[in-house]
Amino acid sequence: MEMTFNSERKQTSIIPMTIVAVLFFVLGFATWLNGSLMPYLKQILQLTPFQASLILFSFYIAVTFTALPSAWVIRKVGYKNGMALGMGVMMIAGLLFIPAAKTQIFALFLCAQLVMGAGQTLLQTAVNPYVVRLGPEESAAARVSVMGILNKGAGVIAPLVFSALILDSFKDRVGLELTQRHIDEMANGLVIPYLGMAIFIGALAWVVKKSPLPELLNEDNDAEINSVGQIKEALSHPSLALGVAALFFYVAVEVIAGDTIGTYALSLGIASYGVMTSYTMICMVLGYTLGILTIPRFISQPTALMISAILGVLLTLGIIFGDNESYVVANTLLVPFGGAQLPDTLLMIAFLGLANAIVWPAVWPLALSGMGRLTCTGSALLIMGIAGGAFGPLFWGLTSSISSIGQQGGYMVMLPCYLFILFYAVKGHKMKSWQ
Structure with missing residues (x-):
């Protein structure tokens, strides 16, 4: 697929590449947060291993159902707006975790995960072409590798942040039978972190919308x-x-x-x-x-x-x-x-x-x-x-x-x-x- 910038390419792409790097980090952070969320919800909701696996299933199945629709959306609104829209969907997903935590209804957690996966798919579909186009074609592989390291590096940090903000207060309850009061406390521990994440992603969406990222145009059908x-x-x-x-x-x-x-x-x-x-x-x-x-x-x-x-x-x-x-x-x-x-x-x-x-x-x-x-x-x-x-x-x-x-x-x-x-x-x- 041939793509061209619809404006004159700047001599430097430092600012656009920095923005794209941040987005890859955000993608990795939200994706690998599941590794901490899955056992946490298993403990709170007393899930079987199969039920706990549905937390991951609902997240990743979104790729199957939203990949082609995401491409259609981007053709309609453009790559830059597609990124902002994808993060807007991710922000909504973060907010959905609040009623899910308050009610402790498993189906609401699965819905939030599904929406998060859909938002990520839209963001990924929009952001990946920039890695190739923002720089010489011969060095594209190196840029892809750097973005991959950022994505996985976020996977190192996300569980540490989750543990510091949520898990540290409840480590003494591992292996114990939880009372309803304990379950309520652990569930409510998700509210502030996910609210903060939703606000951050929403603010980042606004920054991308107003940023100097060049638009990409598809020249093929x-x-x-x-x-x-x-x-x-x-x-x-x-x-x-x-x-x-x-x-x-x-x-x-x-x-x-x-x-x-x-x-x-x-x-x-x-x-x-x-x-x-x-x-x-x-x-x-x-x-x-x-x-x-x-x-x-x-x-x-x-x-x-x-x-x-x-x-x-x-x-x-x-x-x-x-x-x-x-x-x-x-x-x-x-x-x-x-x-x-x-x-x-x-x-x-x-x-x-x-x-x-x-x-x-x-x-x-x-x-x-x-x-x-x-x-x-x-x-x-x-x-x-x-x-x-x-x-x-x-x-x-x-x-x-x-x-x-x-x-x-x-x-x-x-x-x-x-x-x-x-x-x-x-x-x-x-x-x-x-x-």
Whole structure:
């Protein structure tokens, strides 16, 4: 899709890039806040693992239903207004958490999550093109990597902020049966933080609306690009169709690793369960950094993808069959430096962040290779793979609810995901026909 600025491009893009960087941070903050929110609501509302997984499902399923409508909205109002509108929807979602907390009605929390996911989808659809267009095309990959680090870096900070503002006062209640008074106190603890977040996002929306961000114009016919015929033709390419599936499975395991780790920590009686997502995000940022330094200088994209998948399989087996009373990893890597003593199984979930980090940037170029005029349609289909974030935790929750398996055994749902990614790295991306 060709895009041009409708005004003269400024010699410097520092201010626009700074605004875009802030938006990517906000996206990451709101997304990875789910890792702390999920176990917190599980405790307050006394949810089963399956019910708790619906908190993530309602957030990520919004991508499936609102991705194409978001593109239509942006064609009508423009990219800059689309960003402001997306944040306006996110602000409404933040405000919806207030009546949800006051009434403690699970359906209202799910509604708030769905609206938050819809707002994020609109914002992402609008903001991503700026990363490519605000600077030389040859350095676009570097800008994408920086934005990815900002997004995951926000995932490190969000649980820490959530814990500091909400969880610290209630750490002594982990593992205890809560009275209604305790539940009311914990639920009301969500009101001020979410009100503050809604006000901040609303103010940021106004800043973006009034900012000097240049508008982007589409010169192609989007209706033609999104036509059924184009989609069918794109999916006739095995490397693209299998790439969509690979991203679906990748986002599934990424969200399981990032957003269920707190719930699993809560089941083990870990008082600091609210910050566990930060451990996974730190590993992801490390993985991003390693990818920037090593690909393609030392290893190719398919090789990096293969290594990631194998590491994911090994860590998953370690989680499933590991001993929750073993602290070897923590005693080696954390305790000597003043870190917490955490079970090996919990830290292996965090290490999945390292295995997952390279998958997204590796699959995209492999899936779009040779697509030519179908590149835009292929990109839209790849974005739809984010829906894996809705179904991965859902299947984890269903499996975890089986008494003979439990939450630890529930992580077995990641095995077929990593095995498929391994297949794509070894063979799937090379397939040129279905014969």
